[in-house]
Amino acid sequence: MFGEIWLNGDTGSNMSSSTAYRWLTQRLSAGVCRLPTTFRRRHHSRQLVLIFVIMILLLHLLSTISNTKRPRRSIPQSVTSHFLFEGMHGNESKNFTKHIWLFNNSDAERIYLYTNLLQKHQWKTSPQYLDNLRQELNAETNMSTDRDLILTQTNVKLDQELRCYVVNKRIFWKQPTFVVTENFISTLPKESPFKGRRYQKCAIVGNSGSLQNSKCGSQIDSMDFIFRCNGAPIEAFTQDAGKRTDFVTFNPSILFKNFGGLTNESVIASYIDFMDQYNSVIWYPCFGSRQLVEPCLKAMSYRDQIDSQLVIGHPSHYVSMWEFWKRRGLKKKPSTGFYLINVAATMCNEIHLYGFWPFPVELRERTVHQTAYHYFNDIPFTSHHNSDGEFRILLQMHMLGTLNLHTGTCTQ
Incomplete structure (x- = not known):
């Protein structure tokens, strides 16, 4: 059969590529193109193994997602260490800019x-x-x-x-x-x-x-x-x-x-x-x-x-x-x-x-x-x-x- 020859590496020198493509498509749609029995069994076994491996990986992934705890909210470092701006201006009562705040992020601004x-x-x-x-x-x-x-x-x-x-x-x-x-x-x-x-x-x-x-x-x-x-x-x-x-x-x-x-x-x-x-x-x-x-x-x-x-x-x-x-x-x-x-x-x-x-x-x-x-x-x-x-x-x-x-x- 042409399917067997094509799979074995012979592209069919007497047939053009377009003709061979149409011929193969017709046979596949008609169900008459068959792989050799040994190859089909080996190919089918590989498919089953692949499906089995994919199912295991999916189950492992789902289990990991369901058991993953919500990440804890850590204290933003910029909020605790860079919240105030007035420290740069001293404590003199006449300094105006010591009353101005500088926010490094939205968390600090929101809390303020x-x-x-x-x-x-x-x-x-x-x-x-x-x-x-x-x-x-x-x-x-x-x-x-x-x-x-x-x-x-x-x-x-x-x-x-x-x-x-x-x-x-x-x-x-x-x-x-x-x-x-x-x-x-x-x-x-x-x-x-x-x-x-x-x-x-x-x-x-x-x-x-x-x-x-x-x-x-x-x-x-x-x-x-x-x-x-x-x-x-x-x-x-x-x-x-x-x-x-x-x-x-x-x-x-x-x-x-x-x-x-x-x-x-x-x-x-x-x-x-x-x-x-x-x-x-x-x-x-x-x-x-x-x-x-x-x-x-x-x-x-x-x-x-x-x-x-x-x-x-x-x-x-x-x-x-x-x-x-x-x-x-x-x-x-x-x-x-x-x-x-x-x-x-x-x-x-x-x-x-x-x-x-x-x-x-x-x-x-x-x-x-x-x-x-x-x-x-x-x-x-x-x-x-x-x-x-x-x-x-x-x-x-x-x-x-x-x-x-x-x-x-x-x-x-």
Whole structure:
């Protein structure tokens, strides 16, 4: 056959190249051109090996991508070492240019502008703007915070599917839903402890390292209702973070980070002892992620040994707040602190924020200080949320009098 001769190197001297090309194309389309049997088998085996190798490489690549951690945000060196320009001009009071700042990058400029806006703006509450926000939230979320912030026996039904709002694609064999059972309903409170409640002044305490040496503790404790985020410790930090708590969130992932997944009596005792510092409502987002539902419910099972009231966040309430801000440009999942601000907007007449500084440096008394990620530990500075986008909204809320964003040192 011509196909065999052509493959063996004989191009067919009696045939022109165009004629040979047309002849070969016709035979291929008709299926009559065949390679020798031994060659075909060898060629087919090579194809299988090549496909197999490519599949292994693809699986390895996908595994590498899925297991790669988000790079931690390092402190920009130019921000910490070249932030100020005035040092070149001495300290003479008559020098004008010592008041001029030189920015080596946009991070330094942004921190400077944010700080000056906050420090030089005389904050005044605006009940009208807060009421407008409250009305928007109530109209668009179709959820009532005082009734639906937590799961109760009145807002869930038997056999109802509660959908988790963060789906981990690596746990593909687990359905992102939880079916409500009679036993589950029996563990829920009959109604929300916040039903019909409204508070005059509320403090939301974030976990930023900006709280260190702030001396804001007494100011925080003077509020009528105090929210705290993600099981932050307070006993050793009362001077800066206060000691009172009325509502604290507790992410189930903390059960593995700090309490070994509650797998033995020792870590369970440590968990119960840790919870005793709050004596408040402890809010668990059990239905944030499907793989954390069972560990979260296990943690809830020790409610009789803990003085605080353990409750479960309603997943639909969180999602409704997420959708509200997604329609306004914040696509990423809201941080716990940002979510609590929306909760407070419907429960409080005045909102005060502490520890909501999401940057690795801060400016105090015209001096740059490095800022820890948390006020209670020394983990590297990082961010899992749209911290910059959220902070820009909080800054504008502060300017409009909707909330008071406290930074720096507190004064009585």
